Amino acid sequence: MKKRNYKKHLKKTCKTLFLLMLSMMFVFSGCSGNTPSSGEADDTAEPVELKLAHFFPSTHPAETHLILPWAKAIEEATEGRVIITSYPNQTLLQADSIYDGVVNGVADMGLSCFAYTRGRFPVLEVFELPGITYLNSKVASRVAWEGIQQINPEEVQDTKLMMVIATGPGDLYTKVPVNSLDDLQGLELRATGLSAKTLEALGATPVAMAQSEAYEALSKGVVQGNLGPIEVLKGWRQAEVTESLTLTPFLYNTLFFVTMNLDTWNSISPEDQETILSVNQEFFEEIGAGLWDMQNEDALAWAEEDQGMQIIKLSQEEQDKWKSFLKPIQDEYVNKINESGLQGQDILDLVNQLAETYNEEYE
Numbered sequence: 001m002k003k004r005n006y007k008k009h010l011k012k013t014c015k016t017l018f019l020l021m022l023s024m025m026f027v028f029s030g031c032s033g034n035t036p037s038s039g040e041a042d043d044t045a046e047p048v049e050l051k052l053a054h055f056f057p058s059t060h061p062a063e064t065h066l067i068l069p070w071a072k073a074i075e076e077a078t079e080g081r082v083i084i085t086s087y088p089n090q091t092l093l094q095a096d097s098i099y100d101g102v103v104n105g106v107a108d109m110g111l112s113c114f115a116y117t118r119g120r121f122p123v124l125e126v127f128e129l130p131g132i133t134y135l136n137s138k139v140a141s142r143v144a145w146e147g148i149q150q151i152n153p154e155e156v157q158d159t160k161l162m163m164v165i166a167t168g169p170g171d172l173y174t175k176v177p178v179n180s181l182d183d184l185q186g187l188e189l190r191a192t193g194l195s196a197k198t199l200e201a202l203g204a205t206p207v208a209m210a211q212s213e214a215y216e217a218l219s220k221g222v223v224q225g226n227l228g229p230i231e232v233l234k235g236w237r238q239a240e241v242t243e244s245l246t247l248t249p250f251l252y253n254t255l256f257f258v259t260m261n262l263d264t265w266n267s268i269s270p271e272d273q274e275t276i277l278s279v280n281q282e283f284f285e286e287i288g289a290g291l292w293d294m295q296n297e298d299a300l301a302w303a304e305e306d307q308g309m310q311i312i313k314l315s316q317e318e319q320d321k322w323k324s325f326l327k328p329i330q331d332e333y334v335n336k337i338n339e340s341g342l343q344g345q346d347i348l349d350l351v352n353q354l355a356e357t358y359n360e361e362y363e
Helices: 002-031 061-077 095-103 123-128 137-151 193-201 211-219 262-266 270-288 291-305 316-324 327-339 344-361
Strands: 048-054 082-087 109-113 159-166 171-174 188-190 205-207 225-228 244-247 255-261 310-313
Touching: 048 061, 048 095, 061 082, 061 270, 061 291, 095 109, 095 159, 095 255, 123 137, 123 193, 123 255, 123 327, 123 344, 137 159, 137 270, 137 291, 137 344, 159 262, 159 270, 159 291, 188 211, 193 205, 193 225, 193 327, 211 225, 255 262, 327 344
Parallel strands: 048 082, 048 109, 188 205, 188 225, 244 310
Antiparallel strands: 109 255, 159 255, 171 225, 171 244
8 A cells, every 4th residue: 555655646746756857948049049039139029110201392302312212211220120200391291390309209310400499509500601622512411410410519419310411502592683792782581590691791681591492582582592502403403493503602501400309219229229329321422422413413403404593602702701791600609609618719720621522522
């Protein structure tokens, strides 16, 4: 009887040990290789779906050549873990509300002009100061992107900058010819941000409005001209409502941002963050930096050949006369930045040095 109980007890113990070992095998197999380690993307997680707001029309190269291909490249590079949907033509946010809309999470990402929120980015105004020569948009974009990384201004720390791109030199296109500074006096011209201040210093009357509003204002005579990159003559069809183009490469440069909400950025895995930064750099170098050069060349040919626009080139004497009225704007910038505790002249000198370097490289 005792021997039979012993065998029964042994059999029960073996069964218990077997079940215990089986359970441990399941535990260890669950811990092995299936859980992503730190820094690795989780392929089983839901994709991060982002809304990108901007003000350009859906047919503009900013959308068709940059944003859409860039978004597709990010989706492919992250294997579908990050998906970006573009909302062009101010369908999600107005042009002057895009940066703050990204900060506040109304949009996950945004593309717009720094100049549309005058005073919000005081340090970055250095890249739009009149009197600094940018031979083309590639030069202006590289100067701005490299300069921002060196200066690292506090004013853009509340989002994650993906890239900045610039128009490069801009010109005056007007309903009446502007051959001299005298012709500019009292002329009502569309301009925003620092460009408005520049025109005011030259004796014109700036009228603030978004680029998307300028065509109607020009057609109705609300304004007599515009200061901006040549691309708007075709991209925004403003050659249809103006007659003359005065070349003023020392007056203008506008800086655009593509940026992401910080919380959104931090929700993306470190691996995918690195992938996105790599795609950003590729698109900046191959498309973004020179985006306006391509548009400017095409638009100038269209304005001259199809619209019969008159092209006016100022004499060197006339250019020097205009520039003499612009020096105080640079001095005011330096003083303002000094008052904030930064070295305004050092920042201005850095930008001039970068401009000289890249003008030589991309002449």
